[in-house]
Amino acid sequence: MVPLGIIFMYSFGENVSLVEVKTTWTFDNYKRIFEPELMTLLWRTLWISILATAICIVVAFPVALVIATASPSSKAWLLLLIMLPFWTNLLIRTYSLLNILGTRGRLNELLGWIWLRTNDFLTFVGAGDLGLLGAKFVPIKFLGTPGGVVLGIVYVSLPFAILPIYSALERMDTSYLEASMDLGAGQLQTFFRILVPLAMPGILTAFIITFIPALGQFLTPELLGRGQVDMIANVIQRQFKGANDWPFGSALSLMLLYVTFILLALRAFGDAARSKREANL
Amino acid sequence: MPKHYRNKKKPFEYSKKWSLRSVFLLATLFLYVPIIVLIVFSFNNSRRGGNVIWKGFTTKYYDKAFNNEDLMLAFGNTLTIAIVATIASVILGTCTAILLWRFRFPFKPLVEGLVSLPIVIPEICMGVSLALFFSAMGWLGNTSDIWPFNLSNIMIAHITFCFPFAAMVIRTRLQSFNREMEEAARDLGATEFQVFKDILLPHLKPGLVAGALLSFTLSLDDFIVTFFTSGPNTVTLPVKIYSMVRFSVTPEINAASTILILLTLVLTFFALRIQTKDDSIL
Structure with missing residues (x-):
């Protein structure tokens, strides 16, 4: 059990990380977070994350639904199909997007092709001269x-969102749907009114995850x-690898940690409230 | 059966709806096309901007990648770290899982929370805190250390974030363990160790395998934590690929990435084989 104790100490390392360099118990590092420049950054981090999560859930729900209602033999394969990219390295997946999203990348190639065809079609129906889609x-x-x-x-993060929703849908009692x-x-x-509310715990987990x-x-x-x-992580990274302002970087990452804990606490709270409600029914 | 009822679609046959099917198809395409394009372009015969225009088939970038000493060293480092981290994570994870499952002790919820902490916190926090921890301990990747030992802090970092996952998987498996089996063995005169070796371990085997594979994949894939804890001489494949991407985009990176993807695929394949085999036995 000794290594376990050491690992525990390591996980405590997170909590005491602010006390690095010189512990003066100053709040200056925290004050700096609320400077306007960083506030825009935090705000951007927040809305990008919320938007991405929302898109993930909206896309993940139908995908999870298809998997959950597929025949038992194909279920495992469909699940594997979705999970396989999740096992691929994060860096490699991000890198692979570079090629797709570049100005001369595949996606723009596809869009250009669609534009061309649509234009041909418009010319065909006699609307080509109107230049509805711009000249080029x-x-x-x-x-x-x-x-x-x-x-x-x-x-x-799409596979992350699909999995919890899938497991919620999988466990669902289909007789509710039939009754409805x-x-x-x-x-x-x-x-x-029935399916989405029933899958709500899964959707919430998907949101958090x-x-x-x-x-x-x-x-x-x-x-x-x-x-x-830039998002908050980029600034944190720069404090450590470039600017060498470790205390500020620590303050920033602790901010991130607090947000995480608040979210988890909120969810635990929500879970408790739900089970209480269900117990009362 | 009334007529109108028969014509109605059954409510839970969503997988037969074309609208939902097409969403599924599009999502799958969205997940796969970038990776497939990446693999295809690793065979592209074009030196600069190799990712834009297709210029014929070649395997020379694989040759180049395999002859790139830095890259191969990074690859070796990655595998070494992953193997050590996996073994340590499974042992630690088993201890933790049994500890939390079997015994009652003060502050148990606190310990449980602490163990699962690395699962929930953002990776960057993990990386930063470990980097700070190592520097506070004066335990930075020493360049003078000989090969496997200069990787020790990355290994420790990887164990720290892998073992909670292993513990989680193993604990799930433990929950299906029938305590009566243990008691029966005891009654028949088995010692504590014999019970562990002959009763508990065989039951845990699928969990151990799953935990090991999860740890291995996590360690293999990790970039952020390694990025923060690695020194200039201790580079893993993802960190190496990252610095190559920062420098320029070449088909060589695609080739290196493809190798890593293939490795993960093979591992997944074996994981599934082992799992299905275990299921058929049980």
Whole structure:
């Protein structure tokens, strides 16, 4: 059990990391977080993470639904299909997006092709002279823009979002759905008023499991943001590898840690409230 | 059965709906196309900007990658770290899992929380805190150390974040253990150690294998923590690839990445084989 004790000490290392260099118990490092420049950065980190998480969940839900309702034999294969990219290295996946999202990358190639075909079609129906789509295809800039970073985060964390929703849907009692249909609800009504609420615990887990890593995402903004869409992790990294301002970097990463704990506490709280509610029913 | 009922779609047949199927298909494409393009372009015969225009098939970048000493050293480091971290994580994880499952002791929830901490906190916090820890201990990757030992702090870092995952997997497996088996063995005169070796360990085997594979993959994939804890001479493959990407984008990186992807694929394949085999026995 001795190594265990050492490891415990290591995990305590997180908590005492601020006491590094010189412990003066100053709050200056924390004050610096609230300077306007950093506030814009924190705000950007927040909205990029929220947007990416929201997209992940919206995409993950139907995907999880398809897997959960597939025949038992194909279920395992579909699950494997989704999980395989998740086992691939994060860095490699981000790097692979560079090729796709570049100005001359595959996605712009595809969009250019679609633009060309649409234009041909418009000419064919006699609307080509109107120049509805502009005179020339302008490649969309993904790299170095927030959009590219959001797309990158969605790409790397999609499997994380699918899994918890899948397991929630898998466990669900389908008789509720049948009951809803029998009582005259339509497909859509059943979907939104029965299926989605029943899958809510899974969706919340998916949110937490996607949102927390998204907040601390370093590689995606670094590689896809081209230094123009920095998030908090990039600043932390710079404090350690460039600026050598370790206490400030520690303060920033502790901020990130606090947010994580608050989110986890909120969820534990929500879980407790839910089980209480269910016990009362 | 009334007529209108028969025509109605069953509510839980969402996988047969074309709209949902197409979302699934698009999501899968979205997940796979970049990786496939990456692999395809590792065979691209073009030196600069190798990722933009296709210029014919070649395997020369694999030759180049295999003859790149730095890259191969990094690859060796990665494997060594992953193997050591896996073995240590499984042992530690088993101890932790049994400890938390078997015994009651004061502050148990606190210990449980601490063990699972590395699972939930953002990776960058983990990396930063470990870097600070090592520097506070004066334990930076010493360049004078001989080969496997200069990797020791990366190994420790990897064990720190791998073993909670292993413990989690093993603990799940422990929950299905029938305590009566242990008691029966005791009654028949088995010692504590015999019970552990002959009863508990065979039951745990699938969990151990799953934990080991999870640890290995995690260690193999890790970039952030290694990035913060590695010294200039202790580079792993992901860190090496990162510095190459920062420098320039070449097909050589694609080739190196493809090698790593293949390794992960092979591992996954074996993991699945072992798991299905175990399931059929049980």
